[in-house]
Amino acid sequence: MKRNIGPVNALYPSLTTIVGAVVDGKPNFLAVAHVGIMNHGHPQYLSFGINKKHHTNQGIVEHGEFSVCIPGEGLMVETDYVGLVSGRNTDKSQVFDLFKGELAHAPLIQGCPVCMECRLARVVDFETHDVFIGEIVATHVEESVLREDGKVDIKRVRPLLFDMASAKYWSLGAELAPCWSVGKQLKAARRG
Amino acid sequence: MKRNIGPVNALYPSLTTIVGAVVDGKPNFLAVAHVGIMNHGHPQYLSFGINKKHHTNQGIVEHGEFSVCIPGEGLMVETDYVGLVSGRNTDKSQVFDLFKGELAHAPLIQGCPVCMECRLARVVDFETHDVFIGEIVATHVEESVLREDGKVDIKRVRPLLFDMASAKYWSLGAELAPCWSVGKQLKAARRG
Numbered sequence: 508m509k510r511n512i513g514p515v516n517a518l519y520p521s522l523t524t525i526v527g528a529v530v531d532g533k534p535n536f537l538a539v540a541h542v543g544i545m546n547h548g549h550p551q552y553l554s555f556g557i558n559k560k561h562h563t564n565q566g567i568v569e570h571g572e573f574s575v576c577i578p579g580e581g582l583m584v585e586t587d588y589v590g591l592v593s594g595r596n597t598d599k600s601q602v603f604d605l606f607k608g609e610l611a612h613a614p615l616i617q618g619c620p621v622c623m624e625c626r627l628a629r630v631v632d633f634e635t636h637d638v639f640i641g642e643i644v645a646t647h648v649e650e651s652v653l654r655e656d657g658k659v660d661i662k663r664v665r666p667l668l669f670d671m672a673s674a675k676y677w678s679l680g681a682e683l684a685p686c687w688s689v690g691k692q693l694k695a696a697r698r699g
Numbered sequence: 700m701k702r703n704i705g706p707v708n709a710l711y712p713s714l715t716t717i718v719g720a721v722v723d724g725k726p727n728f729l730a731v732a733h734v735g736i737m738n739h740g741h742p743q744y745l746s747f748g749i750n751k752k753h754h755t756n757q758g759i760v761e762h763g764e765f766s767v768c769i770p771g772e773g774l775m776v777e778t779d780y781v782g783l784v785s786g787r788n789t790d791k792s793q794v795f796d797l798f799k800g801e802l803a804h805a806p807l808i809q810g811c812p813v814c815m816e817c818r819l820a821r822v823v824d825f826e827t828h829d830v831f832i833g834e835i836v837a838t839h840v841e842e843s844v845l846r847e848d849g850k851v852d853i854k855r856v857r858p859l860l861f862d863m864a865s866a867k868y869w870s871l872g873a874e875l876a877p878c879w880s881v882g883k884q885l886k887a888a889r890r891g
Contacts (some may be wrong), residue, residue, distance in 0.1 A: 508844050510815070510849075511800065515834040517769065517813045517851050518736055520858065520871060522710060542711055543735015545748045547863075551708045554746070556737045576711065587882030588810035588889075597889075603704065609701065621709045621811070622701070631702045631823060636738035640823070643706040650700050657702075658864040659709050666712065668860075668871065671739075672850040674878050677861065678815060679712060680870035683775060689868070690779030697780075697789075 520668035520677055523587055527574035527614040534600045534614035537563045538590030540669035541576070545640060552628060556623055556638040562594035564637055570612035571627040573641060576619035579665040582677060586620070588666060594595030609645050620649040620664045712860035712869055717778055719766035719806040722758030724829055726806035727794045729755045730782030731875050732861035734767070737832060744820060749864060754786035754816040756829050762804035763819040768811035771857040777810070778859060792812060812841040812856045 521540045528535055529670065538555065545552035553575065565570040567573045578586045589599055604617040625641025632638075652663040661679065668677040714730045720727055731747065739743035743766065749756065759765045772780045781791055796809040805816040817833025824830075844855040853871065860869040 509798070509839040510842055510845060511837050511839050512845075512849060512851075513838065514741065514743055515838040516736060516739070516745060516835060518714060518716070518734055518745050518767070519845050519851075519853055520714065520860070521736055522712065524710070532718070533713050541736035541739060542710055543737070543746050544708060544713055544733040545735070545823070545830050547708070547733060548827055549706065551706055551888075552787075552825065553708060554735050554737075554752075556735075556739075557707050562830075575710070579773065580875060584713055584882055584885050585882060587876075587884040588881070589882075591879055591882045591886055599791050602837070607700070611725075617701075623709060629823070629882075631737070631821070633716070634743065635740055638737050643708060645700040646702050646705065646707040646709050647703050648709070650702055653702060653704075654864075657704060659704075659707075659711075661711055661862045661869070667875065669878065670853045672839055673853060673874065674844075674880075676875040677853070678872035678875055679870035682865065683859070683868040683870055684779075685702075685828060685867050686779060686868060688866075690776050690781075690783045690879070692778050693780040694783055697794075699801060 512652055519670040523667035523669045525576045525585060525616060526590060527572055528563050528566035530594055530613040534605060535563055535566060535594035536599050540619045543571055544573050550642045552640050552642055554638050554640045556636045559637055563623050563672055567627060567639055571611040572610045573621045573625050574613040574615050575625060576616045577621040577666055579663060580667060582618050583667055608647055615647060620652040621659060622647045711862040715778060715859035715861045716767045717770055717781060717808060720755050720758035721762055722786055725753055726797060727786035728781045728791050730778050740835045742857040744831045744832050744834055748828045749827055750827055759831055761817060764802045764804040765817050766805040766807050767815045767817060768808040769813040769856060769858055771812050772859060772870060774810050774829055775859055800839055807839060812844040813851060814839045872876050
């Protein structure tokens with residue numbers, strides 16, 4: 508039996524990220540879990556939506572660049588912190604050890620196992636929110652979370668999953684089954 | 700030590716959903732994990748991006764409505780199946796028991812613990828992909844996964860998390876800590 512709970516966003520868990528930009532000449536960071544994957548291909552686009560009031564927005568628009576870093580469980584406190592305080596009245600440029608990639612205005616976080624540099628491709632304008640769509644320029648991955656084939660080992664990343672209803676961070680669980688594969692039994696059965 | 704692995708999308712895991720639409724007069728379904736959260740508010744918007752070649756796209760544009768249902772682990776085989784075969788040559792209207800909500804062209808899946816009905820708000824046009832942005836009209840939740848306060852209990856949903864690098868479905872793990880809270884210790888410490 509189902510209950511209609513109204514127009515509630517239930518698209519959770521979502522991946523907790525730290526978005527970085529240069530604002531007023533300084534690196535600034537913000538915890539963002541309202542992210543999106545736009546496509547699968549090259550160029551590859553991702554999105555995140557944040558309230559227009561955020562300090563970070565102006566830096567992204569000004570420089571047309573930003574970073575999206577993925578913290579592991581070990582960086583939970585710092586991640587939550589940069590979501591608690593605004594860059595408008597708090598200097599967050601010293602919270603993390605940083606490094607530079609290819610872009611001048613996409614500050615990257617050493618402590619995050621995965622860091623993506625993005626060039627701003629589009630801004631989708633909503634009443635209260637800017638949705639920034641970035642083209643991924645480079646992805647920097649800690650050697651310790653890379654598999655032998657050079658791909659990211661998500662289990663070793665230990666991502667922080669965000670859920671709005673519980674207002675909690677959750678961990679990644681066990682692997683269940685291969686995609687584009689586990690459904691083949693049904694495909695065969697339906698073909699009879 | 701980090702390695703630049705090129706412009707690789709590493710925004711995973713993402714939530715596996717089943718997008719539903721009415722195409723050529725029939726309900727059709729597609730597994731989609733490339734979803735996004737646009738904002739936090741009312742109206743509430745979500746997105747998903749799929750290749751323009753998909754059969755589903757025309758139905759969404761024609762009717763301006765679609766559904767986004769969240770399958771639990773128990774529906775993994777069926778979910779994978781609707782991602783394996785195209786509605787162009789396979790009738791997927793009988794795979795699930797369906798129900799109707801408020802919209803005429805947003806087929807909802809009984810077996811999914813959470814089902815959202817969406818009105819198409821915008822289409823963001825990429826070279827190979829359509830990104831459909833929908834306004835959530837209603838969210839139907841199985842009583843068994845609702846908490847006493849009427850919110851979704853994500854642990855009981857048992858969502859399927861998708862990871863492209865491993866090409867696997869993953870389960871949700873344990874809760875870690877409260878958001879907008881666990882970082883307060885650092886806030887206090889940095890204020891000295």
